[in-house]
Amino acid sequence: MSRRRHSDENDGSSQPHKRRRTSEPIEIEDRLESLICRVGEKSTSSLESNLEGLAGVLEADLPNYKSKILRILCAVARLLPEKLTVYSTLVGLLNARNYNFGGEFVEAMIRQLKETLKSNLYSEAVYLVRFLSDLVNCHVIAAPSMVAMFENFVSVTQEEDIPQVRSDWYVYAVLSSLPWVGKELYEKKDVEMDRLFNQIEGYLKRRQKIHVPMLQVWTAEKPHPQEEYLDCLWAQVQKLKKDRWQERHILRPYIAFDSVLCEALQHNLPPFTPPAHSDDAVYPMPRVVFRMFDYTDAPEGPVMPGSHSVERFVIEENLHCIIKSHWKERKTCAAQLLSYPGKNKIPLNYHIVEVIFGELFQLPAPPHIDVLYTALLIELCKLQPGSLPQVLAQATEMMYMRLDTMNTTCADRLISWFSHHLSNFQFRWSWDDWADCLTQDAEKPKPKFVKEVLEKCMRLSYHQRIVDLVPPSFSVLIPVEPLCHYKYTDETSSTLPGFAVSNTVANAIKNRASNEEILTVLKDVPNPNQDDDDEGDSFNPLKIDVFLQTLLHLAAKSFSHSFSALAKFHEVLKTLTDSDEGKLHILRVLYDFWKGHPQMISVLTDKFIRTQIVDCAAVANWIFSPEMAHDFTRFYLWEILHSTIRKMNKHVQKIQKELDEAKEKLEKQHNKKQQDSGDEEDMEKNSEDEEGQLEEQIERLQEKVESAQSEQKNLFLVIFQRFIMLLTEHLVRCETSGIDINTPWYKNCIERLQQIFLMHHMIIQQYAGTLENLLFTAELDHHILTVYQQFCALQL
CATH class of the missing domain: 1.25.40.180 (Serine Threonine Protein Phosphatase 5, Tetratricopeptide repeat)
Incomplete structure (x- = not known):
């Protein structure tokens, strides 16, 4: 589905007229796609009148373009889940006008559901199940056949020798559809639904949850426990059932057409058997539900729904869907989030900020690339400069206060986000509010967080800028100036073994010596390990030290100078590091030289691996070596390892x-060969x-x-x-x-x-x-x- 194809109708240019004369069917198909994809967006007319008009247009085009219309409607059901009820209403109106088309659409959806499950596209399959369930509200699908499908889904929990994540997904697909269709199904088939609920409850009680602590953003139970996703959804659906299925946050345009839709003939879903488990199936991993705010955090304006109200699930689900649909276009994504339907009934900015951080902190990995969330929050701040930055600042303060119990991986992502965000707003922040970190042990989470943020900020700016911006009292947390440490620098180092050779090597490099000439110069460097006869001269730490220190010193001006130097003397480096000890030692020398510049260490280690000067195991051994113990908890070392x-x-x-x-x-x-078996002999040869x-x-x-x-x-x-x-x-x-x-x-x-x-x-x-x-x-x-x-x- 193209989202940009019709951003401009461009009627004034000659090109569209030319296309109409040469390919009218294609032009009409493009127009149909545009009309369907745009319905429900900003318009001077009401949504209901737009839907009625579109249903009329599509009905008229069905004789010639039925397969195209079917394809587009199946695609939007899968790819635009945030407009689920809009499209289910449209299908309902078409079914009321053309019963055969309604049947074909249901069959096409079931085919698509089977394909998505076969292809391991489980998040899209959830949207298809939810769409089918909403068609019950539009009188397209008969309620008993939907209940039968749900019963088949829940029966997966009785299968033997399957991974828990398989049965989890089928239970989730049922529970996550009930906010939309639960009321209708209970009215029609209450006994069957009670039986279904009992089966689900039994399954949820016996499933194991050893994995939960590994996925939680915060380990503390207060103020907001990070609940396992199925447990949380079950509590929300239970409360919804107790409240007689009353909810106020799902847009239901089909209610306006009830008199038309209730006259339509309904279709039964064909019997649906979940595909059998196979070893190559990749089910979604379990997760926890991220919570940062409750109603006390947003005292002004509309009240935030409670964490176990189904409204909270519906709002968050729709916001996740908007991000999923528009994540490649940050401006569109931000605008869509801020124009969320029913935004006046909820504290929208709090929900948006919580959902974005929930995705950023999702373990093991966020749904999208990390930098999306930074770009999206910046865009939201630009669109709502009055209110959203305040909510974001409040969220940042909360996360800082809870750093003691925050998962280390999430803290890494918070550091990267916050430093990147600050770089877009002149690094302005009320640092004095975080002065409590100055009185704590440097290894505690808060001072560590501030120090890592400032180090990342320095990568995005320069040292003096950070010094000037941060209060003098924070000087202990400001990273050291990123200078190199050349040990053979002046006469005071003349007593060091290798000092004389370092000068010879430096002159040779300056005089454009070849790799062979450099190796000749290094040949006479004494080996501290020489007394070990077995060792021979294969690993000479002093040779590596003298050569690499000198080379890095001469190329210390920039990354590109260092890259060129390493490339030019690649042969020397490979010769010096042809043993495991040599590979380990070259990393030690790199660290000693650039210990004040973590970014340079990261970049040059990467270069060493790419050019096969060191191997991956050497890097791992170096990171865990005793001499790196004082840096073991620093962020940059783990960036290198990953x-x-x-x-x-x-x-x-x-x-x-x-x-x-x-x-x-x-x-x-x-x-x-088998097909051409009758061909010439030389071809066979x-x-x-x-x-x-x-x-x-x-x-x-x-x-x-x-x-x-x-x-x-x-x-x-x-x-x-x-x-x-x-x-x-x-x-x-x-x-x-x-x-x-x-x-x-x-x-x-x-x-x-x-x-x-x-x-x-x-x-x-x-x-x-x-x-x-x-x-x-x-x-x-x-x-x-x-x-x-x-x-x-x-x-x-």
Whole structure:
């Protein structure tokens, strides 16, 4: 569905007239798509009159364009869920005028539902189920057949040997449709609906929820518990049932047409059996419902619905749908959010801000790219400069106050959002309001948060600007000036081993020496490990130190200077780091040189990996090494580690894709050979040669894939092994000393372990057996083992 195609009708230009003469059917199809997609948007006429007029136009076009109209209506049902009741009313009006078309539409929707489930498009499938249920209100679908479909959905909870996430989805699809259709179904089939409710309640009581702590934004139960999504929705639907299905926030245009719609003939849904579970099915992961505000936070204006009122679910669901439909166009998205129907009945700005942060903090990953939420909030502040920035400031203050119990991954995202947001508003903030962080231990969440925000702000500006903007009392949290530390800088370093060689290397580099010449200069550098005969000269830490320190010093002016220097002397670096110790040491030297400039460390580490100077396991070992302990809880180190894991994963995917393509090509060759079996002899010979080459290529690629997967598995083993060692040492030390294990360091470390599992869960799942056998065994301390069990529960 194109959203932009008809932003201008452009009637004055010659091009549309030319198109009309040459392709009139296409012009009419485009017009139909535009009319359907735009219905319900700003108009001088009422929605009801627009719907009636559109139904008339579509009815007239049905004889010639029925299949096109069916396709468009099925697509909007799936892709524009925020206008669900508008389109269900339109289908109701068409069904009242043309019963056969109504039947064909229902059949097309069922086909589409089966396709979306088969393709693992579960969020779109939810919208289709909800749309079908709303057609009961429009007298298109008979209530008993909808109840029968819901009964089939809930029967999935009785299946054996299936993951819980499968039955969760089918229960959610039913419960999330009931705000729209519950009243109608209860009036017609109350006994069956009571039975359905009892089955759902029984299922919800027996399902396990080990995964919940891993997904919560805040660990504290107060002021707003972060509830598991099915439990929360069940409470909301229960309250709605108790209130006799009365709700005030769903737009129901079909009520105006009740006299017309109630005369229409209804259709029965064809029997719908949920597709059987298959191993390649990817069900949606469980989640928690993010809560930040309640009615006490928005004292002026309309009252915010309670967290267990179904109105809260409906409003949030519609706002999520608007973001999902328009996320690629931030201006349109912001405008659509602010023109939410019924906005005068609710504190809209509070709902919008809560929904946006709910998506940003969703674990394991937000629905959309992180920067969307920053851009969207900036756009909303521009459109509503009077009120929205105040709500956003209030939300930021609340999140700051609750940092002690905030999940570390969410705190990372808050740091990135807040620094980016400040950079768009001249870094203005009432820093003095956060002066309480200055009296706390530097490792506590609040001072750590402010320090990381200022460091990110510096990346988006420059050091002196941040110094000038922040009150002098905050100087202890201002990042150090990003200067390099060249150890062979002057006569005071002349006693250092390697000082004389560093000058020779510097002169050689300045005189455009080749890689071979540099290696010749370094040949005579004494090796501190020389006394170890087995070691030989393969790893000489002093050589690496002298060369890299000097090279980085000469190229310290900018990122691009450093990149050029590394590229030019790539051969030297590869020669010096041809052992595991060498790879580890080059990262230590990089850190010593740029320790005041985390961004440079991140960028150059990335470059080392890309140019294969170091491997991914070396980066992991370096991050967990004792010399990095003082930086272990800093944000930049974890950015480096996750970037390293992503590179490893992409490398495996790339080779796997090449292997799959080669296998596909070989299969095509086989098929072609069978079809052309009667052709010339020389053609057969060529074909056999080509097949032989392909088989060799497949064999080579198979070896590369196995090698890459082995490297990938090793990377995760290194990371988890190091985590277990660090956490076990901490737990033993605390137990021996009789002190509380819950220090800021422990919270950070255990949540970083959770973060690795969450952010890379799809890959780690492949190696779960190995992890369980080698690392996460029953003998492991339960504090650490619980994290692994929570991870396993995500896809149970």
